[in-house]
Amino acid sequence: xxxxxxxxxxxxxxxxxxxxxDIEATGLxxxxxIIEFGxxxxxxxxxxxxxxxxxHSYIQCPPFETLRPKLNQWVIENNESLINKAHNxxxxxxxxxxxxxxxxxxxxxxxxxxxxxxxxxxxxxxAIDLPFLNRxxxxxxxxxKFSHRTVDVSSVVYSFIDSGILPDECSSGSELMxxxxxGDVAHTALEDSINVAKIYLExxxxxxxx
Numbered sequence: 001x002x003x004x005x006x007x008x009x010x011x012x013x014x015x016x017x018x019x020x021x022d023i024e025a026t027g028l029x030x031x032x033x034i035i036e037f038g039x040x041x042x043x044x045x046x047x048x049x050x051x052x053x054x055x056h057s058y059i060q061c062p063p064f065e066t067l068r069p070k071l072n073q074w075v076i077e078n079n080e081s082l083i084n085k086a087h088n089x090x091x092x093x094x095x096x097x098x099x100x101x102x103x104x105x106x107x108x109x110x111x112x113x114x115x116x117x118x119x120x121x122x123x124x125x126x127a128i129d130l131p132f133l134n135r136x137x138x139x140x141x142x143x144x145k146f147s148h149r150t151v152d153v154s155s156v157v158y159s160f161i162d163s164g165i166l167p168d169e170c171s172s173g174s175e176l177m178x179x180x181x182x183g184d185v186a187h188t189a190l191e192d193s194i195n196v197a198k199i200y201l202e203x204x205x206x207x208x209x210x
Contacts (some may be wrong), residue, residue, distance in 0.1 A: 038190030
């Protein structure tokens, strides 16, 4: 099935512009902490990931050895350096919120999204990323800046697998990256937010060219 070009009415519409984001945390449990955040605007109508407008921050946390008793084994084996980097270079959660707010309210970002609430794009974002941000930045603040609508690339991928557009193995993030010839999953917030944006654009192009 050949998809039509984007309707003219959508080309200046916020519905086809997203803020792709990713967090890294000390784990996936309720008590775990956000330690890194990255985001980048995506313009689907022009097939662009606007890397020059990215935002990134480490968020301060206790040192690795202090957190270690409550960390899961994967984090202990893989994220010690990231946790210590966040401890040494991260800013407080309050400072992060202020800087992130300044970024959202900046002229460059306003030029993309206007005065509309921003639609967030991510991978499995409803399971961890959004709950952690709602908890740490506040429900009311999040609702004042971001739309209740989101685009979850994981859900899109499963839909494509169900419809036969993608093979079953693409349910794995690393296998999906390999299938799209995009290299390995980075497990760093900014690079992962960029990769999620690129994956989404690739999936859109795949459907349009199908």
